[in-house]
Amino acid sequence: MIKIKRNSLKTKIFFKGIIDTMIPASNDKLMPKASDAINMNEFLLNILRDKYLIIKLNKFFFYESKNKKTNFLELGKVFAKSKDIENIIDKDLLEAYFSSNLVKKQLNKKAGKNLSKKKTKNKDNTLLLKLVKNSSLRYKHM
Amino acid sequence: MKNKVFDILIIGAGAAGAAAAWNLSGNGYKIMCMDQGPILKSDTYSFSQANWESLKLKKFNINPNIRKLKSDYPINDKNSPISVANFNAVGGSTILYSGHFPRFHKSDFKTKSLDGVGDDWPFDYEDLEPFYDLNDKITGVAGLEGDPAYPKINNLLPPVPLEELGERMAKTFNKMGWHWWPSYSAIATKNYKSRKKNSRSEVNVTYWPKAISNGVKLKANCRVKKITLDKYGQANGVIYFNSQNIEKFQKASLVIVTCSGIGTPRLLLNSANKLFPKGLANSSGLVGKNLMLHPLGYVEGRFNKFLKSFKGPEGCCIASQEFYGTTNGAKHKRGYTIQVLRGSGPLETALSLRKFKNLKFGKKFHGQFLKNYGHTIPLAIICEDLPEKHNSVELDHKIKDSNGMPGIKINYKLSENSKKMLSHGISKAKELMKKAGAKSIVGFGPVRHTGWHLMGTTKMGVSKKNSVVNEFGQTHDIKNLVIADSSVFVTSGGVNPVSTLQAISLRITNEIKNYPKKYFRNYKE
Numbered sequence: 001m002i003k004i005k006r007n008s009l010k011t012k013i014f015f016k017g018i019i020d021t022m023i024p025a026s027n028d029k030l031m032p033k034a035s036d037a038i039n040m041n042e043f044l045l046n047i048l049r050d051k052y053l054i055i056k057l058n059k060f061f062f063y064e065s066k067n068k069k070t071n072f073l074e075l076g077k078v079f080a081k082s083k084d085i086e087n088i089i090d091k092d093l094l095e096a097y098f099s100s101n102l103v104k105k106q107l108n109k110k111a112g113k114n115l116s117k118k119k120t121k122n123k124d125n126t127l128l129l130k131l132v133k134n135s136s137l138r139y140k141h142m
Numbered sequence: 143m144k145n146k147v148f149d150i151l152i153i154g155a156g157a158a159g160a161a162a163a164w165n166l167s168g169n170g171y172k173i174m175c176m177d178q179g180p181i182l183k184s185d186t187y188s189f190s191q192a193n194w195e196s197l198k199l200k201k202f203n204i205n206p207n208i209r210k211l212k213s214d215y216p217i218n219d220k221n222s223p224i225s226v227a228n229f230n231a232v233g234g235s236t237i238l239y240s241g242h243f244p245r246f247h248k249s250d251f252k253t254k255s256l257d258g259v260g261d262d263w264p265f266d267y268e269d270l271e272p273f274y275d276l277n278d279k280i281t282g283v284a285g286l287e288g289d290p291a292y293p294k295i296n297n298l299l300p301p302v303p304l305e306e307l308g309e310r311m312a313k314t315f316n317k318m319g320w321h322w323w324p325s326y327s328a329i330a331t332k333n334y335k336s337r338k339k340n341s342r343s344e345v346n347v348t349y350w351p352k353a354i355s356n357g358v359k360l361k362a363n364c365r366v367k368k369i370t371l372d373k374y375g376q377a378n379g380v381i382y383f384n385s386q387n388i389e390k391f392q393k394a395s396l397v398i399v400t401c402s403g404i405g406t407p408r409l410l411l412n413s414a415n416k417l418f419p420k421g422l423a424n425s426s427g428l429v430g431k432n433l434m435l436h437p438l439g440y441v442e443g444r445f446n447k448f449l450k451s452f453k454g455p456e457g458c459c460i461a462s463q464e465f466y467g468t469t470n471g472a473k474h475k476r477g478y479t480i481q482v483l484r485g486s487g488p489l490e491t492a493l494s495l496r497k498f499k500n501l502k503f504g505k506k507f508h509g510q511f512l513k514n515y516g517h518t519i520p521l522a523i524i525c526e527d528l529p530e531k532h533n534s535v536e537l538d539h540k541i542k543d544s545n546g547m548p549g550i551k552i553n554y555k556l557s558e559n560s561k562k563m564l565s566h567g568i569s570k571a572k573e574l575m576k577k578a579g580a581k582s583i584v585g586f587g588p589v590r591h592t593g594w595h596l597m598g599t600t601k602m603g604v605s606k607k608n609s610v611v612n613e614f615g616q617t618h619d620i621k622n623l624v625i626a627d628s629s630v631f632v633t634s635g636g637v638n639p640v641s642t643l644q645a646i647s648l649r650i651t652n653e654i655k656n657y658p659k660k661y662f663r664n665y666k667e
Binding site for chain 2: 021022023024026027031080086090091094095097098099101103104107110111125127128129131132134135
């Protein structure tokens with residue numbers, strides 16, 4: 001029976017299959033797939049503390065590896081599609097993904113692409129004063 | 143080493159403690175301030191880090207039950223729809239706060255006379271005004287003069303930038319004919335004193351440097367266990383755990399408690415003795431009672447247009463006081479502030495979408511995320527909470543902190559008035575959001591993880607029977623025991639309390655400076 005081992009290359013490949021199925025690259029290729037963005041060692045260290053996850057994975061490994069050649073990447077993709085793993089690792093994955101420098105850089109690029117072609121000027125006090133002049137208050141005087 | 147006697151011992155180095163220490167310093171007193179938490183370098187704060195969103199989930203989480211740091215104490219809030227938010231370190235919650243800095247309104251001090259609810263404070267806005275002004279000057283408050291909701295407020299720094307989100311909402315408020323104004327924010331919108339532009343003003347940069355240079359001795363990682371009394375029933379010092387967890391005694395002639403609306407009653411209750419079996423200075427039975435929390439409603443609108451709503455200082459943009467105080471025709475008494483916040487960062491956006499099942503993994507992931515990130519405008523509805531005795535803080539001996547001291551239990555129920563007010567606020571905020579052009583709107587309340595504002599648990603008043611302290615924070619029972627934080631609040635107002643609690647701390651310590659005989663036994667000129 002193949003068991004999940006924290007530090008093995010096979011485990012990393014297996015989880016690469018999982019997380020890249022959960023967060024693939026965006027269609028326009030601007031947003032990276034998960035394994036390109038996150039530090040796999042740190043990520044695995046976090047999620048494989050969960051004993052429940054280990055038990056679940058070992059059970060999966062037992063059933064899936066019986067009659068097939070073990071392609072760990074494909075195994076990961078299959079496991080991800082079963083949705084079991086999502087609820088267990090979703091928060092850790094989102095945290096790792098959106099904390100990554102690459103994703104932040106790409107989001108900033110995306111923000112740049114979505115701005116109008118005109119340069120937006122800083123809104124200064126003139127506009128604020130013009131807007132706030134119309135502000136009114138229903139105010140009780142003591 | 144001989145135990146030195148300090149003239150004044152301040153317990154708690156947060157917003158109120160820092161203001162108190164500064165104001166009393168440089169007047170010839172030997173002053174010590176103790177805090178159960180550490181001194182943190184500002185470059186380690188979550189706000190200063192690239193991975194700030196991640197840090198906010200863990201060691202800079204607002205919930206002490208999630209942080210579980212050595213400086214935290216456990217809080218049993220199962221009996222409350224709102225959980226406590228705080229931060230235990232030198233600087234207190236100002237290390238985490240977004241910097242909202244509005245003042246109370248005049249009417250907040252007279253709710254009984256005006257609306258027949260709550261109680262009247264033993265002083266007015268005008269009595270506190272000089273201390274609001276002083277606190278603003280030291281802190282550096284961004285805003286705009288001319289707000290019709292307040293008497294004249296001077297010396298404001300330029301207002302925080304509107305950005306596209308703020309501009310849209312400002313125009314919407316104008317279409318609705320509702321009051322709005324740039325948020326009063328403790329953010330240096332230009333270089334101010336030692337503060338760089340765009341930095342938040344927290345007490346480790348505003349009050350502490352000057353207090354320490356004036357000679358205040360600041361002891362971090364020291365948790366006070368009990369305040370002790372001499373044979374005359376006067377405070378004579380504290381028993382505390384030092385940074386090595388060894389129990390020590392520190393003598394002091396005057397003790398000032400600034401541990402927050404939950405920390406202060408916790409300490410007083412834990413200091414119970416033969417003379418005060420129900421808790422120190424608790425002859426009224428009110429220590430820990432009348433807890434007020436500001437039930438918070440949340441409304442969020444999603445827009446097709448990419449608004450870059452995450453841009454700008456977190457939390458601070460514009461605010462409306464249109465429904466502040468009692469609204470004619472409303473089913474509730476008193477009222478609320480609508481605050482326009484900033485959109486969440488990417489991680490918070492993703493986690494929130496996931497929580498509400500609006501983010502699926504797989505091919506649709508990026509599309510769903512990007513439809514929301516920078517496309518949402520959040521509103522907070524901060525409801526005035528009325529004091530009710532059954533809303534309380536008590537010791538919980540079943541849970542202990544790292545020194546073996548009991549944690550606390552919160553007993554809190556939303557009143558019918560609060561429920562009606564929340565419902566009104568959420569409804570109005572949704573109306574506003576619809577007018578602003580939101581394509582989808584969600585709204586709910588009270589939001590659980592929003593118990594930042596902790597007030598009322600050692601109420602201020604004239605009579606010994608229905609208050610714990612007088613208008614200058616002096617406990618009725620023990621003349622040299624003073625409380626100078628938000629636990630003395632009589633009512634909660636419908637705005638963030640930090641500006642008011644610091645002004646009160648300054649007023650209280652001013653009284654100590656001017657009339658020391660009232661506080662110190664055997665005071666010699």
